[in-house]
Amino acid sequence: MFRLSFLAPALLCLGACATVPSQPGATVATAEQRAPVTILVSIDGFRSDYLARGVTPHLAALAADGVQASMRPSFPTKTFPNHWAIVTGDRPDRNGIVANSMEDASRPDDKFTMASDDPYWWNEAEPIWVTAEKAGVRTATMFWPGSNVPWGGTKEQAWPYAITGGTRPSDWAQFNQAIDGTQRVNMVLDVLRRPADIRPKFVTLYFDTVDTAGHIYGPDAPETTSALAEVDARIGDLLDGLKAMGQPANLVIVADHGMAANSSDRVVALDRVANPADYRVVESGPYATLAALPGHEKALEAALLKPHPHMQCWRKSEIPPRFHYGTHRRIPPYFCLGQTGWEVQATMPTKPRSGGSHGWDNQAPEMQALFIANGPAFVKGATPAPAFTNVDVYPLLARLIGIAPRPSDGDPAALSSIVAP
Numbered sequence: 001m002f003r004l005s006f007l008a009p010a011l012l013c014l015g016a017c018a019t020v021p022s023q024p025g026a027t028v029a030t031a032e033q034r035a036p037v038t039i040l041v042s043i044d045g046f047r048s049d050y051l052a053r054g055v056t057p058h059l060a061a062l063a064a065d066g067v068q069a070s071m072r073p074s075f076p077t078k079t080f081p082n083h084w085a086i087v088t089g090d091r092p093d094r095n096g097i098v099a100n101s102m103e104d105a106s107r108p109d110d111k112f113t114m115a116s117d118d119p120y121w122w123n124e125a126e127p128i129w130v131t132a133e134k135a136g137v138r139t140a141t142m143f144w145p146g147s148n149v150p151w152g153g154t155k156e157q158a159w160p161y162a163i164t165g166g167t168r169p170s171d172w173a174q175f176n177q178a179i180d181g182t183q184r185v186n187m188v189l190d191v192l193r194r195p196a197d198i199r200p201k202f203v204t205l206y207f208d209t210v211d212t213a214g215h216i217y218g219p220d221a222p223e224t225t226s227a228l229a230e231v232d233a234r235i236g237d238l239l240d241g242l243k244a245m246g247q248p249a250n251l252v253i254v255a256d257h258g259m260a261a262n263s264s265d266r267v268v269a270l271d272r273v274a275n276p277a278d279y280r281v282v283e284s285g286p287y288a289t290l291a292a293l294p295g296h297e298k299a300l301e302a303a304l305l306k307p308h309p310h311m312q313c314w315r316k317s318e319i320p321p322r323f324h325y326g327t328h329r330r331i332p333p334y335f336c337l338g339q340t341g342w343e344v345q346a347t348m349p350t351k352p353r354s355g356g357s358h359g360w361d362n363q364a365p366e367m368q369a370l371f372i373a374n375g376p377a378f379v380k381g382a383t384p385a386p387a388f389t390n391v392d393v394y395p396l397l398a399r400l401i402g403i404a405p406r407p408s409d410g411d412p413a414a415l416s417s418i419v420a421p
Helices: 009-016 028-032 048-053 057-064 079-088 128-134 181-192 209-217 222-244 297-304 390-401
Strands: 037-043 067-071 139-142 202-207 249-254 260-263 267-269 279-283 287-292 311-315 334-338 343-345 354-357 369-374
Touching: 037 079, 037 222, 037 390, 048 057, 048 067, 048 222, 048 369, 057 067, 057 222, 057 249, 057 369, 079 128, 079 390, 128 139, 128 202, 128 390, 139 181, 181 202, 181 222, 202 222, 209 222, 209 354, 249 390, 287 297, 287 343, 297 334, 334 343, 369 390
Parallel strands: 037 202, 037 249, 139 202, 267 343
Antiparallel strands: 067 369, 249 369, 260 354, 279 287, 287 334, 311 334
16 A cells, blocks of 8 residues: 555655566457546646646647546635545535635634644545445545545544544555655556556546646746646656556546736735734635634724725625635635735735735636546547536546445536546
C-alpha cells in the first residue's frame, strides 16, 4: 500500500524509478484481457481556457479524441470544498467542507485546516472510494484531499489522538508536496501492474504545480504556462505507461477551480468599512467571513450590509440562492464576496504584491475549470449538458466504476450523453 511506505526514501524509488517490467510471451490478446480502469485526475487550478495556450499536446489530444468542456465549480471556488464536492456529489453547503479554513461551534478549541485528518470534519458526505470499497470495488488514491482520512471514524480528542474505525481506499498516500509529478504517476502505474485480484478499479491522481504557479506568478505569467507544459508531460508519461502494460483506461481529468489575477492595488480593507471592535475575521481573501462580537451585531450589519465598491456582503441566510451556500453551521454569520480580481482583507497590504487566487463567484469566466473525458466508455465529441457543475462528475464516476451512487446534489443526466450506450 502507499500509506506509510511512500515516505521511506528507499521505497520512494518504487515511484520515482519504476519501469515497466518485461513480460516474455505477452501478446496483444493478453493485454486486452484487462478490464478498463477508471482514473480520476485533478490538475489543481487548471482554468478551462488554459487548454488553448498550445503547450499541452497530450491533454489537447485527449480532448480532441474524447469529450472536453468548461466545468463550473461549486461555490466557494476553493480547493478543498471543490475536491470534496467532486468525489461526494454534494456541494460544500452539504458536504461539510465549506472552506479551506473553518470553525465549528461544537469544537471551539479546534479549527479545520488543509492538514486536518480528523474524520469529524469529513464525515458528513461519503466519498466515492468509500462507497466503492463497501461494494467490494478496490480503490487507490495517489493524493486527493480527504483520501487519507478514515471516513466514518472517530479521532480521540486527547493524547494519543488515535483514530478508531472508518474506511480508507485500499491504497492511499499522505500528501507530500515533495513527491514530484513523475513519482506520482509512477506510483499509480505501480498499483496497476499488480495481479488482478489486488489491482484497483478506481484510481485518483493529483497535481498541484499549476495552482502553485498561478498563485505565485498569476494566471498569465510564463511560469504558469511552463507549469501547464510540465503537467502535460506527466499526463504523457501516464498514457505511455498505460499503453506499455496494455491497460485500457477511462480518464476523467478535472480541475477544482480556475484562477484570476490579484494585486495589492485591488483590496477592500474591512477595517475601513467597519469598526474592528465589532467583529472578528474568520477567513479572508477573494471572500471574507466574519462573526460579530457579542452585542455588536447591529453595528456590524449597519456597516456591512450596504453597497460597497468591489464587494458585496450578506447575512449567511441571505446569500443568493444560486450559490447554494449559507445553510451549513460551519459558515460564519456574515459573508463578503469581492468582485473578481478584488480581495477582501482585514487591513490594507503593507507591501506591493501580485499573483493569482480563486474563491470568487463560481460563474466568473476566470473560475471555470477543466473537464476532459477520454476512454472506451466515452462518445467522441459528445456534449455535456450546458453549464454542468462539478457535483455532476460523481454520478458519472459511479456509473464508470459500476456501483450504485448515493443520493447527492449531482445530476446523473448532466453527463449521461457522453457515455456510450
